[in-house]
Amino acid sequence: MLEVNALRKVFGGLVAVDTISFTVPENSILGLIGVNGSGKTTIMNCINGIYDATEGAINFRGTNLVGKKPYEIARLGIGRTFQVPRLFRRLTLTENLMVPVLEDSRSNAELTEKANALLAEVDLYRIRDNHAEELSGGQQKLVELLRVMMLNPDLILLDEPFAGVHPNLCKVFLDQILKLKDAGKSFILVSHDLTSVYSLSEHLLVLNQGKKIAEGNAADIQHNPDVIEAFLGR
């Protein structure tokens, strides 16, 4: 589904991502882990067009994403959430969910109904007319995921979805991810919550200072000496 080949991103003299390659197969979850500054979010930003890759290629179902604008990439079927939730703070929850589908041919009533149904699934329907800025951080993350679901992308990039979220809300979040996975969606998951990443991801990529230091399934990664050193030090 997604092929990243020799991706390199340089900011001034800083090499944030250094010749990274990986693939995301259909209906899979790829976990991206690494300490702060290892390049995880930069990779996400290159995939969805926020940053232009300095070198390398990113192919999504045969289309090269390098040089495309974020809205074009979103319309190709790639959605994302952010480490710090980025909702439209003065739009209501229903409106927040409708923004990705404003060019959809469905009627406003249909879109509103769909948005409200998603909000009801996570018990936020009762506050659907509240502005997003009135939500807690965890609720904002949840609404951000629902917003991605409205877009109905095939690949979803999740940046630290569990950070700072109450365990009860984490459970709701996990349920939604698994539901989407069952529906055939693929994910790239960036998280410091290793337990969640290990349990959700079929395949893991470990980064350190912009370089890939390990790749494999959870069992391989957990016993890899380079990974242990990068996370815990010598």
Next chain:
Amino acid sequence: MSSNRLVWTRTSIWLGFLALLALGLGLLPAYGFSLAFWFYLLLWITLASGLNIMAGFTGYLPFGYVAFYGIGAYAAAVTVKMHGLPIWAGFIAAALAGVVLSLLFARTMVLRGIYFSIVSLALAVICRLLIAAMPEDVAGGSYGIALGFSNPDGAYYAMLALMLATLLTVTWLAQSRLGMALRAIRDDPDTAETVGINIGRVRLKAWVLSAVIASMTGAIEAWYTSIVDTETAFNLLVSTKAVIFAVAGGLGTVIGPVVGTVVMLIVDDLIWQHFPVLNVFLLGLVIVLLMMFLPSGIVGSLIRAKPFLRRILF
């Protein structure tokens, strides 16, 4: 009551109010009222609402908004005076001039926040200097253009029609998908683009719309006063007042700029009547107090204080 029904109800009430307002204001000339106050009330409501499309809905504060107003005034005056065409042709020329100038300036929207505001201000000054430097037989030179005729009643009705058209447009915008996209861009342009909005195309629509409203306003004012000169047509106070009135009422709301303009013009009038010497000082004080205690404007602050009002006011 469901959200859709609420929107329908509040829009119906608002449109009913506008119809009554149009009727009342339309009868003023027939009853011999002095039109000066009312003409400028309509003019400022129109400008504040037009500016609100960019500043309130899209998040771009164009301090140089007067450039569109000035170019509209000049386009109409040149068409009528220099080419001997009727005033309606002047209005068309003004609208076209607004479109062309907004397209020329569209590139400035890659800038954000104060940088965009400063550049738009500079462009308005450049427009004024360029027109003043043109030969007299092209744009009247530094003396401006006297139309040689005036029709205050006609100009008043034209301004009333433009104000109603502007308010109807803003009302539609507030409830349309385009309006929702604009408000999303206002809140976070990068995220709006990430979720699939072509922000360049969407904000250009708002920019052109906002510019045409200002250029048409300038054209009608030229007809009303029958004279156009660069110092008046490109006076930065035009932008400043439009910003103050829109902010005083509440940027991003439909009725905010209307309320802000009415309140500020009444306050200004009262201060003039009772404290003519301290007029500017007291008006400044009112603006400072308003921004300190109602930073989201009169309507905006009401909505913030009482969120349920969001369902009624918009």
